[in-house]
Amino acid sequence: MSTPPPTRRASLWRRVATNAKVRYSSLLILVLVLLTVGAGWVSPHPYDQLEAAASFAAPDGNYLLGGDALGRDVLSRTLYGGRMSLAVGLLATLVAVLFGVPLGAFAGYIGGKVDWLISRAIDLLLPFPVILLAIVTKMVLGDGLLSVVLALSLVLTPFFARMARAKALSVAQLPFIEAAQGSGLGSGRIMVMHVLPHCFQPVLIMAALSVAFAILAEASLSFLGLGLPPPAPSWGGDLQASMSAFQLAPWTVLAPGFAITLAVLAFNFLGDGLRDAFDIGERFL
Amino acid sequence: MSADVPALNVDDLSVDIRGVTVLDHVSLALSPGEALGLVGESGCGKSMTALAILGLLPRGARIGGGSVRLRGQELLGASEDVLCKVRGGAIGMIFQEPGACLDPVMRIGRQIGESLRLHRGLTGAAQDAELRKLLLEVGLNETDRVARAYAHELSGGMQQRAMIAMALAGEPVVLIADEPTTALDARIASQILDLLDQLRRERGLALLLISHDLAVIGGRCDRVIVMYAGRAVEAAPAAQVFTDARHPYTAALIAASPGIAGVAPKTPLRDIPGQLPAPGGASDGCAFAERCTLARPACVKRTPRWSTLETGRGARCLQYEEGW
Amino acid sequence: MLEVTELHKMYRGRGPGGAPFAAVDRVSFRIQAGETLGLVGESGCGKSTLSRCLMRLVEPSSGQVTFDGVDVRALGKRALRAFRRRMQIVHQDPYSSLDPLLRIDRVLAAPLRHVLGLDAAATEKRMLSLLEEVGLNASHRLAYPHELSGGQRQRVAIARALSLNPEFIIADEPTSALDVSIQAQVLNLLLRLQRDHGLAMLFISHDISLVAHMSDRIAVMQSGQFVESAAAADIVERAQHPYTRTLLAARPHRPQQHAKP
Numbered sequence: 001m002s003t004p005p006p007t008r009r010a011s012l013w014r015r016v017a018t019n020a021k022v023r024y025s026s027l028l029i030l031v032l033v034l035l036t037v038g039a040g041w042v043s044p045h046p047y048d049q050l051e052a053a054a055s056f057a058a059p060d061g062n063y064l065l066g067g068d069a070l071g072r073d074v075l076s077r078t079l080y081g082g083r084m085s086l087a088v089g090l091l092a093t094l095v096a097v098l099f100g101v102p103l104g105a106f107a108g109y110i111g112g113k114v115d116w117l118i119s120r121a122i123d124l125l126l127p128f129p130v131i132l133l134a135i136v137t138k139m140v141l142g143d144g145l146l147s148v149v150l151a152l153s154l155v156l157t158p159f160f161a162r163m164a165r166a167k168a169l170s171v172a173q174l175p176f177i178e179a180a181q182g183s184g185l186g187s188g189r190i191m192v193m194h195v196l197p198h199c200f201q202p203v204l205i206m207a208a209l210s211v212a213f214a215i216l217a218e219a220s221l222s223f224l225g226l227g228l229p230p231p232a233p234s235w236g237g238d239l240q241a242s243m244s245a246f247q248l249a250p251w252t253v254l255a256p257g258f259a260i261t262l263a264v265l266a267f268n269f270l271g272d273g274l275r276d277a278f279d280i281g282e283r284f285l
Numbered sequence: 286m287s288a289d290v291p292a293l294n295v296d297d298l299s300v301d302i303r304g305v306t307v308l309d310h311v312s313l314a315l316s317p318g319e320a321l322g323l324v325g326e327s328g329c330g331k332s333m334t335a336l337a338i339l340g341l342l343p344r345g346a347r348i349g350g351g352s353v354r355l356r357g358q359e360l361l362g363a364s365e366d367v368l369c370k371v372r373g374g375a376i377g378m379i380f381q382e383p384g385a386c387l388d389p390v391m392r393i394g395r396q397i398g399e400s401l402r403l404h405r406g407l408t409g410a411a412q413d414a415e416l417r418k419l420l421l422e423v424g425l426n427e428t429d430r431v432a433r434a435y436a437h438e439l440s441g442g443m444q445q446r447a448m449i450a451m452a453l454a455g456e457p458v459v460l461i462a463d464e465p466t467t468a469l470d471a472r473i474a475s476q477i478l479d480l481l482d483q484l485r486r487e488r489g490l491a492l493l494l495i496s497h498d499l500a501v502i503g504g505r506c507d508r509v510i511v512m513y514a515g516r517a518v519e520a521a522p523a524a525q526v527f528t529d530a531r532h533p534y535t536a537a538l539i540a541a542s543p544g545i546a547g548v549a550p551k552t553p554l555r556d557i558p559g560q561l562p563a564p565g566g567a568s569d570g571c572a573f574a575e576r577c578t579l580a581r582p583a584c585v586k587r588t589p590r591w592s593t594l595e596t597g598r599g600a601r602c603l604q605y606e607e608g609w
Numbered sequence: 610m611l612e613v614t615e616l617h618k619m620y621r622g623r624g625p626g627g628a629p630f631a632a633v634d635r636v637s638f639r640i641q642a643g644e645t646l647g648l649v650g651e652s653g654c655g656k657s658t659l660s661r662c663l664m665r666l667v668e669p670s671s672g673q674v675t676f677d678g679v680d681v682r683a684l685g686k687r688a689l690r691a692f693r694r695r696m697q698i699v700h701q702d703p704y705s706s707l708d709p710l711l712r713i714d715r716v717l718a719a720p721l722r723h724v725l726g727l728d729a730a731a732t733e734k735r736m737l738s739l740l741e742e743v744g745l746n747a748s749h750r751l752a753y754p755h756e757l758s759g760g761q762r763q764r765v766a767i768a769r770a771l772s773l774n775p776e777f778i779i780a781d782e783p784t785s786a787l788d789v790s791i792q793a794q795v796l797n798l799l800l801r802l803q804r805d806h807g808l809a810m811l812f813i814s815h816d817i818s819l820v821a822h823m824s825d826r827i828a829v830m831q832s833g834q835f836v837e838s839a840a841a842a843d844i845v846e847r848a849q850h851p852y853t854r855t856l857l858a859a860r861p862h863r864p865q866q867h868a869k870p
Binding site for chain 2: 758760788790792793794796800801816817818819823825841855858860861
C-alpha cells in the first residue's frame, strides 16, 4: 500500500563523499588547481625565459621536463598553461550555468509562448560548432581570454538551458507545485523555492562534465590558433607549436598532451562519480 | 485426492532479513476449493508470506524456520528446479499491478503460450486451442484480439484477467492473489473477484487472497487470518470475524473501516492511535500493545502465543492465556 | 457559499483524429459552509479536473464559479492569487504533495510569510499552533518529508491547507494511499477541523463507502457528468441511477449482507 520513502538526504551526501571516483578526481583537481594557480611559486622558471642553448634540451636537472623549441622550460610552461585551460573551463561553465539554468527553468515552468521563444533560441544556438563561434568571437572581440570564454559559453549554455527546462517541466507537474500555487505563492518564489533546487543535482553533474569538455575545446582552439596568442602559455598552443618536433623532442608534445588528458579525465570522473552517487540514469552531454 | 487433504500447509514459518524478523511463526492451511484471506496493513508480512511460499524472498532474506508443504511435498529448501516447476505451475500467483507484471514487448498470446509450453509442454495447434480456452474461461471473449494485443493495449481489468489466464495455464492447485484488485476501480475489482470465485468453484482451486482491505477479504473468503507486525494475530471463519472479533487489533481494524464499521455518517471512526510498527520492531512482548485499549503492563514483556479458541478459531493475545 | 453553474472543460482528443471531449460536462452544484459534498466516480470520470477548475489551477472552458458572491472566473491574476487563500486542496499522494528537498518548517512557513505577510515571530507561533491542531508535535517541523510516515505527511498537507484560514477545503482522495488505521485518523481529523472551523468541504473519492461516511450530500460522476446527486442517506438507500446502483453493488461487503440496494 505505502511506497518506500525516497533516499535520505544525509546519506546522499555521504554517498557522494565516499564515492571513489568523486574522491580521487576531486583530489586530482585540487592538485591541478593548486599547481596551476600557484605556478608563480611552484614553477622553477618563468614561462617565457628563452635560452637558445636549451632549445629542445632533453629533460635534466634544470629543465625537469626538457626545453621546447625556443629553449623555454616545458614544465614551467605546462604549469602556467594550466591557468589558461582551467580558467577557461571553469569560467565558461560558470557563465553557461548562470545564464542557461535560470533561462531553461523559467521556460520549462512558465510554458506557453515564453517557452516557445526560449526553446527556439536554444535550438538556434545548438548546432553551431565551437570552432565557428570561436572565429566569430575572435573577429568581434579580438584575441584574448574573453573571446574564448564567450565562444565556449555560447556552446555550453543551450545544453544547460535544455536540461534545466526538462527538469522544470517534470517538476512542474508534481502536486507540491500545485499546492504552492494554490497557496497563492507567485511564480518567482515557486521557481526559487522549488524548481531551481531540484535542478541542482543534474546541473552539478553536467557542470563537471562540461568543464572537461571546455578544457578539451580550449585546447583544440589553441591548437588551431584561435586561443590566446603566443607567447602566452597554453596547453593547446604548446601542443601545436611542438607537433612537428615530436620525433626530435617528444617531451614537448607529451607534457601538454598529458596535462590536457589528466584534467579532462579528472573532471569527467568527477561528473561520473556524482552521477553514480546521485543515482541519476540519464546522459546529458 | 480427498477434499480434506490440505493443498497447502504452512507451519511456523519464520523469515528474517539481515537479522530483522519479518515473519514470526506464521501458520496457515488451505484446502482445495477453499478461499483463505490474509489481511493486514503495510509491513504486516502478508506479501512476504506469499513470497516465502514460492521461494522468491528478496536478497538478504533468510528462512528462520518452519515448513511449507504443497500436497505434502516440502518446498522450503527444495532445489531451484523443483521450485521453478512449482511457480506458475502447481502454485499460480497474480499480483497487484498487472500492467507491471506483463512483458510490455511480448504479445499476450505469446506470454500465456510460454506458460503453456513450460508447464504443460503444449506447442503449436494444441497450444493455440488451450490458449483460446483459457482466454474464454477468464472472460476475455475476443480471444483473437487479446492474443495479438500488447499489455498496454488492454485495460486494467483485462490485464488482470490475462494474468489470471497465465496463472491458470500451469494447471495450478493453489492460486495466490496478492492485492489483485487494489489498483482497479470498484466495479472492475468486483468482477475480478467474482471471476476468482467462479474459478475456485469450477476448478477446485485453493485460493489465498491477500489484501489490506478487510471488507474485500470478509466478503469473498471462507476463512480469514489477520496479520500484524509479522505475526498472525487472529484466525476465524469470515462470517464470524466481523461480528465477533477476538483480537483487539481485528476489532480496531473493523471499527476504523468506514465501509464496515457500521457508524453513522460524519461521526468519527474509532481510530487506532500511534503508528504501524517498523518491521522487526517488536520481538518481545505483543507488537500491538502500545496501541491496544486492553493492554496491561504484562503485554509489553510477554510475547503472546497462539491460543486455539474453538475449532477453526484462534488468536494471539495474552488475554486468552493463563495468568492474564 | 460555493455555487457552480454549468461548469464545462473541454480537452482536445488524444492521438490522431481524436475528437475533443468534455472532461467536465456542464456540471452544477452548491456547497454551504459546514457542509460536505461527496464526489464519487471511477478513475477518469473528471472529478480531479473538476476540483482543479474550481481553483482555476486549470482554466474552465465555460461556466460560472461563484464563491461567497465573488465571480472566481472574472478575477485577474493578482486578485486570484489573493483569493486562492480561501479555497485549499489536500491531495491524494502524501509522497509527492510535499517537496522532498524542503524541511517541513519551510513548507509551512512559505504561505505564512509570503502570502499572509507574517513576520518571523508570528510565523513561528502560527506554525506551532497548526502542528498541534493536526496532531503533530513541534519537533516534526524540523523533519524532511521522507522522515515522516504517510499519515504524518498527510497531516502536514492538511496543516498547510489550513494555514491560510480557508473557508473551503477540497479533499481529493486524501486517504487513498494510507493504511486503514491511519486513514481513520486522518478522516477524523478532517471531520473535527470542519466542525471547529465551519469549513465547506468537497470530498472526492472513488470509494463510495468512504464518501457515504464523510458527506452530507453525494454527487455521482461519470464521464464528466453528474448522473445523480442527493442527500447521502438517499443515495445509499434509494439510489435511482443505474450507475450509482452498480457502484453501490460493487462495494466489498460483510459476508452476511447479501442484498444490496
